[in-house]
Amino acid sequence: xxxSPWLEMILRFLLAVALGAGIGYQRERAGKVAGMRTHILVxxxxxxxxxxxxYGFSSTAVDISRVAAGVVVGIGFIGAGVILRGAREEEVAxxxxxATIWITAAIGLAAGAGMYLxxxxxxxxxxxxxxIPKIRx
Numbered sequence: 001x002x003x004s005p006w007l008e009m010i011l012r013f014l015l016a017v018a019l020g021a022g023i024g025y026q027r028e029r030a031g032k033v034a035g036m037r038t039h040i041l042v043x044x045x046x047x048x049x050x051x052x053x054x055y056g057f058s059s060t061a062v063d064i065s066r067v068a069a070g071v072v073v074g075i076g077f078i079g080a081g082v083i084l085r086g087a088r089e090e091e092v093a094x095x096x097x098x099a100t101i102w103i104t105a106a107i108g109l110a111a112g113a114g115m116y117l118x119x120x121x122x123x124x125x126x127x128x129x130x131x132i133p134k135i136r137x
Contacts, residue, residue, distance in 0.1 A: 021036055
């Protein structure tokens with residue numbers, strides 16, 4: 001039994017978990033409702049869908065890129081729920097949290113696809129952006 005593909009899948013999945021945790025940790029420290037657990041689940045779920053599409057359906061004639069499209073659509077519903085849940089009167093709230101959930105899903109897709117450097121750089125950039133102070137008008 002060749003363990004190489006299994007080890008590759010585990011590495012990709014665990015990378016997605018770690019990168020999601022990094023973003024989620026920042027959000028939790030900032031006191032946001034979507035924290036570490038949410039971001040780990042989003043990133044690892046996206047990675048798992050990607051892994052299943054690559055390795056699970058590789059012997060059949062299936063367009064594996066459809067999985068990425070499905071994750072993008074699905075995560076949009078979660079993000080919209082975050083925005084709607086956070087909105088109060090004239091104030092729009094939850095946009096940054098929704099955006100972090102969205103980019104975390106993209107990072108999970110990239111990690112699941114084996115794009116290690118891109119997923120790590122995207123995580124570093126995302127966490128960096130989250131430290132930019134909010135400018136109030």
